[in-house]
Amino acid sequence: MGFVTPDYGTIFWMVISFGIVMFILKKFAWAPILKALKDREISISEALNSAESARKEVAGLIASNNMIIAEAKREKVIIIKEARDIKDRIIAEARVQANLEAQKGIEIARQQIIAEKDSAISDIKKQVAELSLMIAEKVIRKQLENPKDQEILVKDLLKDLKLK
């Protein structure tokens, strides 16, 4: 067989075999294989897309979380500041109040002390007067036990009671 002249027997079998193999492979191999490749590509691209969107969602969540945290921090600062202010104000108020109360107490006490002192003084004065009267009475009584003394006294007294 000359190897550059195509042999019709070989051509005959080649056409049949190649035709059949192409038909079988087209129907039972290339169709499912190419479909599987395409399906996988689609599913991979879908998975990538969903992963991307999930990533974006997570990023959004993180951003909003951060915002919330920042907000909370700011609020905390404000609340603490407010609380401190309130505390300071209350303390200051309390101090003023206490001062006032103390002042009032002191004032009342002073007034009471003054009143007591006055009454005590007047009491003492009264008692002193009474005592001195009693003493004077006793002294006088004693001195005037004898009529001579009484005469002297009257004389004295009359001496003092000079007409002017």
Added chain:
Amino acid sequence: MLTAEYNENTMIQIIRPLIFIIFAVFIGTGAVCANEDTVKSEETEHAKSFNAGKYVIEHVSDAFEWHIATFGETHISIPLPIILYSSNKGWNIFMSSRFHHGHETYNNFRIESEGQHEGKIVEVNESGEVVSLPVDLSITKVVAGIFVSVIVLLLIFLNIAKTAKEHVNQAPKGLQNLFEPIILFIRDEVAKPAIGEKKFERFMPYLLTAFFFILINNLLGLIPIFPFGSNVTGNIAVTMVLGLFTFFVTALNGNKHYWKEIYNPDVPWWLKFPIPLMPIIELSGMITKPFVLMVRLFANMMAGHMIVTVFISLIFIFNSILGVKIGLGVSVISVAFSVFIIMLDILVSFIQAYVFTLLSAIYFGMATSEHH
């Protein structure tokens, strides 16, 4: 379209001269040695001289039996079915072992060993004269090789299809893992750019079948053990059928624009009338394309097989001229070169399958393109 052809041609141009230089050098020396061999054998009357030319041609040609080995006078070969139809005797189907390696006549049929019908089966009459040439649809070595590769192809790809169906949307497994990148390469790097996103799917089954048919046959042809090693893609009938398939697929899918470019291209009127110069050129181009596909694949594969056989036959040439010691010495170099050429052939196997598919895809793309 010219640039695409140019690109792939440059690639081929890198490899082909390399092969042909080696080829030319060694065929040259082989022929010289063979001549010396015959001269010497005539001188010494050595009956069993080594005929390198015959040896090489026999190894790359088709045959009616699948020769495996010869020990002395014993030929070990697988007989193949002979299918003949002659107007005198109707259908005749028998095994090639009936011919006893072409030495005997069976049922008035005989393999011609010389003359006009050398290598063909002829019908002879009682006195041994050639009566007619029967229609020969025998399962020759090449046809058997085609069947083997078809079985291999079906086994591989039906298996992959099964895996693909069972493991939907999962990572590829096993054989699928090996072939999917190649399928993807054909789809994304060959079919899509050459044909276009819209239409490439229609041509994918043919492109994939052609690619893997050529690739598997190229590679199996390099394995020198039965049931492989049949030089299928180095047979011009096989590559002719492949070329014709591409031709018919192109012609059947050609659109209006494609046919208009052939029969009525946009050239000055005097190129079309009175002598239809351009249509003739375009038509010849249409036929040249599949012809080039046929010859390229055939020549590359044939050359590869030939060079390997030539290197191996060098051992026997030196052995018969200069003796056993020189033969053994040469065998080291010959085997080393053979290994190198086989390595090159593995590369060429891929390149040729790729080139055939790429060019087919480009032709399909040209036939279906809407505009320039």
